[in-house]
Amino acid sequence: MSAPRTPKVLYGGDYNPEQWTPDVWEVDYAAFDQARIDTLTLGVFTWSLLQPDEQTYDFTALDAAVERAVAGGRKIVLATATGAMPPWLGHQYPEVNRVDFEGRRHTYGQRHNHCPSSPVFQRLSAALADRIAERYTGTPGLVAWHVGNEYGGPDGSCYCENCAAAYREWLMERYGSLDALNEAWNTTFWSHRYTDVAQIQVPNALSEHWKGPHHTAFQGNTLDYRRFMSEALLANYRAEKMRIRAHDPHTPVTTNFMGAFRPLDYHRWSEELDFASWDNYPPGRDQHVRMAFTHDLMRGLKGGEPFWVMEQTPTMTASRGVNPVKRPGVLGLWSWQGIAHGADAMLYFQMRASRGACEKFHGAVLDHAGRTDSRPFREIASLGEQLEQLGEAVIGARTPAKVALIFDWDNWWTTEITDGLNRNVSYLATVLRYYGAVWAAGADVDVVPMTADLTGYDVVLAPLLHLLKDDVAERLHAVAARGGTVVTSFWAGRVDESTNAYPMDAPGPLAPTFGIRVEEIDSAEPGVTNPVTLTLDAGPVVSPADQVMELIVPAGAEIVGTYGSDFYTGTPAVTRHRVGEGAGWYIGAGLDESGLGAIVRQILGGYDLVGPYAGRLEHAVRERDVDGRVVRTHFLLNHGGEPVEVTAHLGGTDLLSGTQIAAGQSLRFEPTDVLVLREA
C-alpha cells in the first residue's frame, strides 16, 4: 500500500471543530472554500470527549465533525484520537504516565507522554482505535487513517518498572543469553558482569548516566534502550493499526513523523506505515537545505514513494523562543519545495487558532478573528489556487536520484553517546554538511537506510559511518567495484552493532574500500581549525577543517588532501582509493563547505550529475510513467534574498501559468519564486 493516488495535491490540515460551536463551523467552511481547502484531519485530540470514562464511549462530537466534513465534500484524514490521554486515565491508572530520565513518575499533563509498556494504555488505546475504525470505516472521503500523533515527543522515553521488565525480555530475545549480553556490552569492564537478568537497570540518571542522556558508562545498554524504546512505541502504533485493519483493509494508515527526529528509528517504523508523512517545523529561518534533506529522508523511508507533509504552520510556530512570522512568499516556496521532493499532500496545523492553552498563538489558516483578508490568508488561498491549477501532474511521481546518502539512527545515537573523541561533533550537523554539498551541486539525492539496495546509485555518501551493520561494507565495496564512488568520513568503521571496537585498524571492515588505516584521531576545541589543502581536478582548494583530524596512513590509497598545521602537517587528511572502475574517498577531517563542496562537485562531475542551476537555484525533479512514457516535472526554486537570472536548460510547460518555456530561454526568479516545469 502507498499514499493514496489523489486527483491533486491534497490541501488542508488539522481541524478541531469540537472547540467551537456549529455557527463558527459555517464561517470556517466558507473560508475553506475560499482557500480551496479540500482535506481535513479530524479527531486528533478528542479522546477525553469520545471516552469520558473507562466504561463510556460517546461519539457525538466526532460524528458531527465528520458529518459536516462529508457534507462539505472534503477528504477526511481520521485520527485514532490517542495523541493525548484523557485526565481520568492518568488519574485512575498512574502507570500510564511516564517515569522520566531522572527517575520521576509524572502525574497527568501535556500530551505524547504515555508509557508504551503500560498494559492499561495498550488495552485502552487499542480499544479506542477499534471503536473508531468500526464506526467510521467507509466514511465518504476518508483518505487515510492517522494513528496517534507525533509519537515519541518530546523525548520519547519512559523508564518505569513496566518498561524495565519489557526491556529485560527484549534483551533476552535479542541476545539469547546473559553471556551473550555480557559480551555485547563488554560488562567485564567496570565489573558489570550480570548474573541475573533482573540485575539490569534501565540506563538513566539513576544508573549508568551522568551529565544527562548523552553520557553513559555503558553505550551498549544505552543504545539498546534507544532501540527498545523506539520499538515499544512502534508496538503501540502497530496495535492500533491492526485494529483499523480489522475493519478497513483498504484505506492507508500512517502516523505523522517529525523529520530528523532522534528518539525514533523511523527506518524501523516505516515498514509499518502505508505511507510516510511528517510535520515540517524548521527550527529557524534559512532552513531550506535542512528541509530538503528532511523531505528526502522521509521519501527514503518508503523506498522513494511519495510522502505527505501532514503539518506545517501557515504563519508562525508556537514552540520556539522567538516566533517570527513567515515572510511573504515563504509559505508558497516551502510548500513547493516539499512537493518538489516528493510530497503528495500539503497540510497545515491548523485550520483555526485555539482560544486557549499553549498553542493559541500558533499560526492557523483562520486567526482568532477569523479574518480572510489578511496577508497570511491571502497567501494560503493563493497556494490553494496554484495546487488546483497543478492538478494531478505529480501525484505518485518519484525522484530519479543517482546519488544516495546513508542515514542511520543507530549511528546518530551511538556517535553522540561516545566518550573519548569529540563531544561537539553532531551526527545530524555532520550529515547535513555532506548533504549540503550535493544539494549545492544540484543533484537529486535519496537519503537511505544502511540496509538499502545501493545497486542503482553512481555515488554513495556515508558520512560518520561509525557503526557498521549487516553487509554494508560489502555493499559499499560493490558500488565502487562496479564503477561508482563511495565516500565516508572520519570515525568510520570503528564499532560493530554492539558499539564494540573492531579489534583491527580503522576503518575496520571498510579498509579494503578505502585503502588506508587511521593511526590516531586528533580532536580540536571549538574555533580551532587546520587548513587542509586539496589537490583536485579543478585545482587546489584550501579548506579549514574543524573538530576532528585523523592521522591517516595510506595503504593503497592516493593522497588528495593534506594537513597544513600541527605536528601532522603534510600528512594525509583526504584520500582516494581505486577499487575496480570506481573509487573510495576517505575524508578524515571536518572539512568545511568549500572543501566538501569541491570534492563532491568533482565526484558528481565524473558521472555528469552536477545540476544545470547548481549554486543558483534549487532544482528538483519528479518523474512518473504516463501511458508508458516517463514524464518529468522540474521544480526550480529561489531560496535566496536576491533575484536570479538563468537560462532554461530544456523546454516545456510552466504548469502554474500554462505558458510554454523554450530551452535556452532566459528566466528571472525573484526571491521566493518557483517554477514548475513539465519537460516537453
Next chain:
Amino acid sequence: MSAPRTPKVLYGGDYNPEQWTPDVWEVDYAAFDQARIDTLTLGVFTWSLLQPDEQTYDFTALDAAVERAVAGGRKIVLATATGAMPPWLGHQYPEVNRVDFEGRRHTYGQRHNHCPSSPVFQRLSAALADRIAERYTGTPGLVAWHVGNEYGGPDGSCYCENCAAAYREWLMERYGSLDALNEAWNTTFWSHRYTDVAQIQVPNALSEHWKGPHHTAFQGNTLDYRRFMSEALLANYRAEKMRIRAHDPHTPVTTNFMGAFRPLDYHRWSEELDFASWDNYPPGRDQHVRMAFTHDLMRGLKGGEPFWVMEQTPTMTASRGVNPVKRPGVLGLWSWQGIAHGADAMLYFQMRASRGACEKFHGAVLDHAGRTDSRPFREIASLGEQLEQLGEAVIGARTPAKVALIFDWDNWWTTEITDGLNRNVSYLATVLRYYGAVWAAGADVDVVPMTADLTGYDVVLAPLLHLLKDDVAERLHAVAARGGTVVTSFWAGRVDESTNAYPMDAPGPLAPTFGIRVEEIDSAEPGVTNPVTLTLDAGPVVSPADQVMELIVPAGAEIVGTYGSDFYTGTPAVTRHRVGEGAGWYIGAGLDESGLGAIVRQILGGYDLVGPYAGRLEHAVRERDVDGRVVRTHFLLNHGGEPVEVTAHLGGTDLLSGTQIAAGQSLRFEPTDVLVLREA
C-alpha cells in the same frame, strides 16, 4: 489604618540580640546612640528559641531583648517570629515542608519554606502569633507588628497533596462547576477535559510543565495556581494578623514585601496590610530607576499612603554572586530616594553582623569587630544625623502625581508563560522602559493596579496590557474621553482573565480607544532591530525597536511611527487615536529609550508635566496638609557620576542645612548629592 505618624523618619532596623551576650548589647546601644538609631525590629527569627518544642513556650530571650529596647527608649517593631520554622517542627511534621516544583518533598532547612496549606503550620504559626501579641501588646514604643518575613521567598510555591486539595477547592469556588473550568482552561485542546475535580493536577514539572516554570501546556492552570498560591500564603498572614488584632486593635500590622517580586500579587495582599513596607536590595549598581519604580509600586499598594523601607543593607549584600560595597555617598543617596518617593521609615538589615551562617558577610551597622570609626559607620551616623535634622517634615506626606502606570501581577505571570510570541520579552523590563521614560522626564508617577481609580490622572501608561480584567477598557477610554492620554503597547488586549484569546481583532476590547487592529505579530531574535521613524512635534526621531514588531492596520488612528526595514517597511509601528479631547497611543514595537522617551516627553509636555530638572537630576515631590495649607517638599538627587549644575526652579528652605534657597539660584550637585527643599 496607615503607617504610624511618627515624629520623624524612623531609623534603625533588624536587631538579633539573642545571638550575643548582654555585654555586647551595651556596645551595640552605645553605637545606636552614636548613629541616632531609634527603631529596632526584634524577634524575626526567634521561633526556635521561643518555642523549643510543641508544648513549651519560653519568652525569656525576647523579654530580655524587648526590655533592653524599652529601657533604651527605642521604638519597637515586633515580629511574630514565624519567618523561619524551628527544626523540631519540620522533623516532627514533614507536611510543613514544601514539595517543590520538581515534585520533591523537602526536609527541613533554610527559611520561608513552609507549606501554606499545612494544617499543622497554620495552627502553630497562628498560636505563636497569638502568644506574642498577648504578651507584648502595650509594650512602650511598639510602633508596628511585623508578621512573618519576606513571604513567598525564594519562589513562593508548594506542590504537595495538601496544596493540591486546597487548590481544587479554590478552583471549584472560583468557577462554580467543572464545565466552567473546562471552558476557562480550554481543556478540549489536547484532550484535557476533566470529568472529576480530583483529576486536576497541580501544574509542575511532573504534569503540565517542561523547561521549568515558564513553559506550561495550560496557561489557565498555571496562572490559577499562581493566584491560588499567592492567596494561600496571604491566608497565613491573615491568620496571624487576626490573632494580633484580638489583643491589640490599634498598632498597625505589616509584613515586609520584596518590591517587584513575581510570586505574590501584592495588590491582592495590600488590603490586608495596614501599611506597606519593603526590603530594598537592588540587584546591581546603577539601579536608581528601578528603585524609583519599586518605591512607587509600593506606595501604590495603599493608594499613595507612605510606606516603610523595612530593610536595606548599609554596605554590601550577601545574596549576589559578586557583592561590592556601596560606594561613598550611595547609602545616603538611596535612602533619600526612598524618602522622596514616600518612605516614612528607613531601616536596615541588620544592626550587627552574624558570626556564622550564610549572611555573616551581609552588611551591618556594626561589623564583626563592632567598629564605629569605619567609613560605613560614619555614613550611617551621618544619615542618622540628617534624619534627625529633617524631623517630621514629610511624615505622612503624599506624592502629587498626575501620571499613572498600570502594573499587574496577572499580566506579569501570563506574559511570561505564553508560547508562540517572544520568550525574551520580560514583563518587568518592558514596564521599566515605560517607567524610565517618565522618570527621565522628571514627572511624579503613581504605579497603580489595573483596578485603580484613574479619574485623577492626565496620563495613564499601560504597557503590556495583554490580559484585561474588570472594566479596565472602559476606564482607560474614559481617561482619554475627558482629555487625558492613555498609552499601551504591543500584545495589548489579547486575552481575557482566563488567558483565552478574544475572538476578535487585537487589541480586543481596547480597540475603540486606540483605533487600530493588529494583523500580525512579528518577533525578532536578540540583536535584531527595526528602525522606527517617529514623527513627533519636536521633529523626527528614529528609534531602533527590538523583540516585537506588530503589523498594524489603522482604523481611525493616525500614524506616528513607521517601520524602516523588513517586508513591512513603511507600515505603522506607532499610532495615535483621538478620543474626545484626549488620545490613545498604541506602541506596537519594542521601542528603545530614545523613542519612548521622545513620545512620553511630548505627551507629558501637553499637560505641562515635564519636570524642571528632567534629564539632569531626579526630582520628586511630597506634599502634605499643614494647618489647612499644602506644604510641598522637593527632593533633588544626583545619581550620575558627574557634577550637575542647575538653577533652582523655586525658592525655599534646604531642610538639611537650614539655609534658604532662592528661585533662580544656581545649584551644584556633586555625585550622590541630595537637596531636600521645603517649598516657600
Next chain:
Amino acid sequence: MSAPRTPKVLYGGDYNPEQWTPDVWEVDYAAFDQARIDTLTLGVFTWSLLQPDEQTYDFTALDAAVERAVAGGRKIVLATATGAMPPWLGHQYPEVNRVDFEGRRHTYGQRHNHCPSSPVFQRLSAALADRIAERYTGTPGLVAWHVGNEYGGPDGSCYCENCAAAYREWLMERYGSLDALNEAWNTTFWSHRYTDVAQIQVPNALSEHWKGPHHTAFQGNTLDYRRFMSEALLANYRAEKMRIRAHDPHTPVTTNFMGAFRPLDYHRWSEELDFASWDNYPPGRDQHVRMAFTHDLMRGLKGGEPFWVMEQTPTMTASRGVNPVKRPGVLGLWSWQGIAHGADAMLYFQMRASRGACEKFHGAVLDHAGRTDSRPFREIASLGEQLEQLGEAVIGARTPAKVALIFDWDNWWTTEITDGLNRNVSYLATVLRYYGAVWAAGADVDVVPMTADLTGYDVVLAPLLHLLKDDVAERLHAVAARGGTVVTSFWAGRVDESTNAYPMDAPGPLAPTFGIRVEEIDSAEPGVTNPVTLTLDAGPVVSPADQVMELIVPAGAEIVGTYGSDFYTGTPAVTRHRVGEGAGWYIGAGLDESGLGAIVRQILGGYDLVGPYAGRLEHAVRERDVDGRVVRTHFLLNHGGEPVEVTAHLGGTDLLSGTQIAAGQSLRFEPTDVLVLREA
C-alpha cells in the same frame, strides 16, 4: 612505611587481561617487553568476576592473570577489586547505592558510587579484601596493594538515611553536646536551634542548599558534612587495609588519589597510606604549572616522601568533551616532570584499550589493533628505554625545598560555600596563581598542610588562609620572627574552624604578623580590574587586580602597593610588616601574574632562592643520601613551544645519554626536551 625502594622507576600500569583471551595476552607481553614495561596493576575492576554472588568466590580469572605476570617476571600492584561493585550487590541490597545531592536513591550503575555508611558494603568489601590478601600475599613481585580506586569520584557524597545516622553520631562525637553544635553552627540565626540530634538534616538540595552544592544556608553543616563524608570513605579504605595487614604486614598499601580533588581531604587520608599515589589527568593542554603543583601537593601528603604516578594516559583521555592526542614528546616531558617532582613510578591507565563501554577510546599502550609501530607506542617504548637507563638514580630521593605553600581542604570547601563576598573566586585557581609565581621563579616548593612543621622554610605562602586551625597563626608568626617571610592574601584570618567570623578586625589572629586591619572587602564583577602600583626593589610594577580589593588600614605595616582607581585610589592594596628579622606580606587584592611574580621574586631573591633557569626552563631537584653523601639530580624541562638556550649552572652527568656536562656549557633545549643532570 614508604613507597618501595625499587631498583628503578617502575613502568607499566593497569592491565585487565580478564577482558581478553590468553592468546591476546601473549601479544601483550611481547609488546610489554618491547616497551620495557615491568609493572602491572591487576584486578581493579574484577569484583563481579571474583564474587559472582554473595556466597561464591571464584579466583580463576585473577589467578590466571597473576600467574602470567609472575611468569613474565613483572612487578605486581594488586587491587582489592572494590573499585566498582558487581550488579548483584546493587540489586540485592539497594542500600549500597548512593542517595545523591538531590535526594534520589540511585539504582546500580557506573562505579565509585557506593554508600560509605552501608553496613552491607562495609561487610562485603572488607571480606573481599580479606580473601584477596589471604590468597595473594607472598606473590612474587608483589610491590604494593591498591585499595579500591579513585575514592570519592565523581562527587564523593551520599545523603542516605544510613549516612544521616552516621553523621549525627559523628557530630555528637565532634561537639560533645547539642549546645556546642548550636554554637558552632550559629543556629540561632534563622531559628535553627536544634533540640534533638534527630532533627539534623544532611545538607543537600532538599534541606539547606539552593543553586547546588555551593549555596548553603548553614556553612557549618555543609562543611562538617564534607569532613564527615571524607572520613566515612576513609573508613572504607581503612577497613580494607586492616584486612590486608592481617595477612601481609610488609607490602605497602596505597590507593590512587586524584590530585587536587575537592571532595576528599587527602591530608587526613594520607596518614593511612603507606605512600601516596595519584592519577594525572590534566584538564587541558599547557597544564605543566598545574601538574607541577599537584605533584608537589601529592609529595607533601607524606612529608616529602616519593610518590607514584599510578595512572596517566599514554595518548588521549576519554573524559573530556574534546580529547586531543598528546603531542609528540609530551608523554616523555610530562612523565619526566613527575619524576622530577618526586615520583618513583610512572604508570599508565591502561595497557590495552577496552573494546566497549565508556573508556574504549581512552588512550592505551596497545590500541584496538595492538599496534607497536605507531607514534604513540614508539614514544612509550622510548620512555621505557630511558627509564631503564636512569635506573635507581633517584629512587627515594627528596626535594630540597626552602619554600612552602599551605594548601588546605577546609579552606577549599569553606571559601567556595561562602556568601557575601565574591563567588567567582576559586580556591584552587587563587592558590595556583601563588604557586605559579614561585614555579616561574624556579624554586622548589613543598605544598604542605596547615598543620605542617614550618621551621625548615625560608618562605611560607598561605594564600586564601580564610579559616584558621590549630596554632597556625603562631607558627606563621614564628617563621617571620626567625627571619623568614610569610605571605597571605585577601580573605585571610576571617573565620575559625567552625566558619564563624572572629569577633575582631580581620585578619583576626594573623593581625600581629601582618600589621594591618582590613576595613572593607570590595568585590569586582568579571572583567573589572583595578591597577595596583607596587613599589618593589627592582622598581615599580603595575598589576591589574581582579575579583577582590580589600580596603586596608596599616597598623605597623609599610605600604608596598596602592590602588589606582575607584574611591579607594591611593590606599594600600599590598603591605609588608617587619616581624623580628623577617616579614609578613599581605596581598589584599587579586593581583595578576605580573604583580605576584614580581613580589615573589623579590622575596625569594632575599633568600637566594631564585632558580638559575627562572623564566626559561622548569628546574627541579631531587637529592638523596648515597653512602653518607648527598647526591643531587637536576631536572631541566622545556615546556614551551620554542627552543631555549641556557648555560649550565653546574657540571655533571647527563643520566640519559651518559655524557658529561660542564658548568657554563651552553645547552639547547628543543620543545619537550628534558635533561636529567646528576650533579658532579
